[in-house]
Amino acid sequence: MSRLDRLKMGKVETKHFQQFNQLLRYVFQVTKKDLQMVGWEEREIALAKKPVLDQADVLGWFDGEKLVSQLAVYPFKVNIFGRTVEMGGLTGVGTYPEYANMGLMYKLMRQALADMQQRKQSISYLFPYSIPYYRRRGWEIISDKMTFEVKDVQLPKRKKVPGYVERLSIEHPDVITVYQLFSSKMHAAMIRNELAWDEYWRWDVDELTAAVYYDGTHQPLGYLLYWISEDVLHIKEIIYINQEARIGLWNFIGAHFSMVSKVVGNIFMNEPLSFWLEDADIKETISPYFMARIVDAEQFISQYPFRATGTDIELTFRLDDPMLEWNQGIFTLHVSPEGQGELLQSKDQPAFSIDIQTLTTMLLSYKRPTYLVAISRLNSDQKSVDILEKVINMQTPYFSDYF
Template structure:
């Protein structure tokens, strides 16, 4: 029996938690020292990852009883232009190096995506350890993470607002109340279930603090999650429902002027903070954050909220998918006058030629059709590109979670 014939793909269950953790730690080179620096003991790490095995769909390759390759999919939901879609959150991807180049991960990815299709998870998100690797598999960038550094003397001047800020524990229910309202209005955000919140908090430091902004009627309108270390105020996330809450939270940050030398944090949109500050000469860096791929293009189009064109639209498209045969070929995109989409197989001459990667980033609004056409990622005529421009909402994707 050859080495490959010995291997078997199967479900990874809670009883395999020790092997699951060992493989994760080896692949991502996480040492005991790394774990201890964030205050976690070995047993806590094991218990923390049990939800992955209990609530996620985890596949692996086994050599006898030994787990040698794995992939996990969380059952999540995201807001796509105001509509809630089932999303498969891909994580825990890894193979021991002695089993590399056998095509194991390719088969795991295909099976994981096929299972997502069966579960009606029409889109998949992941945090990429390698952009080129996942691009070859059909994923594309859909969100950015902008980090910033503001010196104490550059903090905005305090502006009068009618509300106030309270410092609270991070488990205070008003934080979830604010985020639920925020995520209902922001495109591409995670709809945080209990599982999503568990993942959101998983690796946080114990001294993380919440500051919640309340309006004059005592309703929570925004929150700040932060910690202070070595004279630096670190912002994990700032969420606000309106401009009043944003000003109120920055007033709170500015009140630390005499306590910290600088403020560092992240923004998960492409809106530069420098423009908003009076002294905008700050350090900002932008980097790709999350990737996504359409799992089932027909199902995704059925669920996708197009802008109502006022008349029925029909566009024939040639779609290329590197691994999923059901997304491959000629399709006609039908969009009703009210914005309801439908995709059917077609034999007509395509007006649009596009990959699943480009289709994903275009429909999620990360890059516009006209820009994608200008760089050769979308092949079509100007009239069809203009139709696509009018069909897709103009909202910047926001995604601040990690799993």
């Protein structure tokens, strides 16, 4: 019997936890020294990863009793233009090298996507360790991460605001309240349940602190998550509901002028900080962050809020998917005057062709139809492009989580 014939696909359960953890550690080359540098001990990482097996859908290949390949899917929700959509968060992907190039991960992903379809998780997100690898399997970039570095002398001068900032524990209820309000307005953002919050905090340093901005009526309108190390103020995330909160939080950052040499941090939207600062000569770096793929195009379109145009819209196109046969073929998109979409298989002549990767990034408004045509990712006539531009909402995707 060949090695391939010995392999069986199955559920990875809590009894397999030790093997699950060992495979993750091997694939991502996490050493004891790495863990010690961030203050983690063996027992802590074991406890940290146990929720994956408890709450996620984990699949693997077994060679007898040995776990040799695996992936996990978290049950999450995201905000798509104001509508909450079930999302399958793909993580924990790995195969031992001696079992590579046997098609194991392809089959695991195919099964995981089929399971997502059954659970009505019409879209999947992941953090890519290799963008080309996941692109070939139907995922595409949908969000950016901007890192910035501001010297102490470049910090903005204090501006008067009616509110104030309080330093609180990161677990304070007002931190959750602010994020819930923020994520309800931010397209593509995670709607954080307890599991999502646990993942969000999982690898943070112990010194992480929350600074919450309150307006004049004591309503929390923004927060800053930060720590200070070796004369540097590090910002994990800064969010605000309005410009008053933004100014108030930067007043707080600026108050560290005599304590730190610089401020470094992250922004998860296409909003260059340099334009807002008086001294704009700062260091900024933009890089792709998360990827997504539509799991079931018909399901997703039925949930997706198109822009209401007051007229009926109909477009027929050819869709291609490198993994899923239910996303392959000719489809007709119907959009009602109110913006309700419906996607049905069709025998009509397609006006354009598109793959699932491009459809995903286009519908999430990371890249617009006109741009996708210009770079030959969308093969379409101008009339169809004009219609797509008209019915697809325009808002930069925001995603600051990691799992």
